[in-house]
Amino acid sequence: MEFRLARRSRSHFAFATLATLAAISLISACSADAPPGEPVVTTIQSFTATSLNATSPALITLGWNVQGLGGQLATCEITSDDPAMSPITIDSCRASESRNVSAATNDPSRTITYSLKVTSAIGVIDNATTTFTIGAGATESFDIALSGVDSLPAEVADAVTAAVSRWEQVIVSGFPDSSSYPAWCQNPVGYTMPSTIDDLLIHFEVVEMDGLNGTLASAGPDCILLEGERALTGIVSVDSADVDAMIEDGTLTNVLIHEIGHVLGLGTLWDTGSWGSRHLILGSGTDNPRLNGPATNAEWQRLGGLGETPLEATGSAGTRESHWRESTFETEVMTGWIDLTAPLSTVTAAGLADLGFNVDLAAADDYTLPGGTGGAGVLRPGGQTRQLIEDGRFAPPMRTPR
Numbered sequence: 001m002e003f004r005l006a007r008r009s010r011s012h013f014a015f016a017t018l019a020t021l022a023a024i025s026l027i028s029a030c031s032a033d034a035p036p037g038e039p040v041v042t043t044i045q046s047f048t049a050t051s052l053n054a055t056s057p058a059l060i061t062l063g064w065n066v067q068g069l070g071g072q073l074a075t076c077e078i079t080s081d082d083p084a085m086s087p088i089t090i091d092s093c094r095a096s097e098s099r100n101v102s103a104a105t106n107d108p109s110r111t112i113t114y115s116l117k118v119t120s121a122i123g124v125i126d127n128a129t130t131t132f133t134i135g136a137g138a139t140e141s142f143d144i145a146l147s148g149v150d151s152l153p154a155e156v157a158d159a160v161t162a163a164v165s166r167w168e169q170v171i172v173s174g175f176p177d178s179s180s181y182p183a184w185c186q187n188p189v190g191y192t193m194p195s196t197i198d199d200l201l202i203h204f205e206v207v208e209m210d211g212l213n214g215t216l217a218s219a220g221p222d223c224i225l226l227e228g229e230r231a232l233t234g235i236v237s238v239d240s241a242d243v244d245a246m247i248e249d250g251t252l253t254n255v256l257i258h259e260i261g262h263v264l265g266l267g268t269l270w271d272t273g274s275w276g277s278r279h280l281i282l283g284s285g286t287d288n289p290r291l292n293g294p295a296t297n298a299e300w301q302r303l304g305g306l307g308e309t310p311l312e313a314t315g316s317a318g319t320r321e322s323h324w325r326e327s328t329f330e331t332e333v334m335t336g337w338i339d340l341t342a343p344l345s346t347v348t349a350a351g352l353a354d355l356g357f358n359v360d361l362a363a364a365d366d367y368t369l370p371g372g373t374g375g376a377g378v379l380r381p382g383g384q385t386r387q388l389i390e391d392g393r394f395a396p397p398m399r400t401p402r
Contacts, residue, residue: 048062050132051353080112108136114131163253171352220235231265288310
């Protein structure tokens with residue numbers, strides 16, 4: 001992805017009766033599916049546990065649909081026979097919602113039971129259980145191998161090290177080493193394929209791009225593995241005309257964290273086109289594109305969002321639909337704008353889980369949606385400088401099976 005620099009600012013009396021009526025409506029709420037006048041009993045229609053990666057440590061998405069709430073509010077309580085999991089209580093629980101939980105095991109296989117209880121002011125409405133089986137995971141850590149760093153200025157090399165370390169904290173287990181590369185990954189431009197890659201190789205370079213205050217950096221996957229639909233190698237390029245300014249204003253590390261995120265697949269591998277099977281973007285080409293990743297959506301909903309996770313709907317091809325929506329997430333590191341303070345939220349960490357990585361949500365930064373639920377309509381303090389990603393092409397073109 002490429003950055004361009006831009007600056008802009010940024011009644012007590014009726015209580016008992018009403019409570020009673022509300023409680024009654026929770027049990028026999030009207031439903032559009034029922035004939036007029038006929039009550040529908042509120043029930044948990046579905047309660048599921050899913051994960052793209054079922055190996056330890058697993059991030060498991062618990063999702064549910066409660067029929068018959070009729071717009072009324074309830075409380076959802078999630079418990080488990082996993083002693084490592086703390087109970088989750090959700091006040092004002094929605095009829096359709098999800099949450100992420102983590103689970104680990106040292107055994108070859110372990111089955112965990114999760115329970116959902118939905119209650120109202122008058123008591124329990126319904127209960128449901130579901131199970132999930134996890135297997136033993138990789139014992140090795142996730143590692144990013146570096147290329148070209150020895151040729152970088154010292155300040156840039158330090159920022160690369162910090163940015164790489166940040167992602168290695170979030171991704172908690174690696175993949176088998178790669179030593180046999182597919183034909184489409186041969187003869188890369190700008191770097192040499194080593195004999196073995198563990199787990200991802202990124203080539204970093206400072207190059208002349210388009211002059212001062214234009215494109216700041218460009219990055220993307222280079223060699224793509226068909227198995228797992230993930231990057232084996234990638235390239236991050238920094239504009240030589242802008243690098244000193246980024247060092248001076250303190251944004252270089254955040255820019256590199258952002259760019260490495262694209263190499264990992266955030267915004268670049270959400271839709272793998274005709275050669276892959278991953279198609280996570282809903283509403284592409286409309287004014288409301290969203291990412292339909294189960295783990296991502298669970299974190300978005302935990303923060304107060306509704307439905308699927310909003311994607312950027314403005315800008316050119318490299319900004320639009322390849323970042324979280326700026327008007328909603330504002331300072332988050334994977335929006336289309338970079339800030340001096342750019343938290344890596346659980347939404348971004350969960351986004352990697354939807355790409356097949358084992359992640360630790362606890363390693364994410366503290367983050368809340370600006371302005372409360374939905375995060376819309378709130379301006380930042382005037383005069384704050386942001387750096388806009390615009391005209392963002394993926395560089396280099398991804399090398400894929402076809």
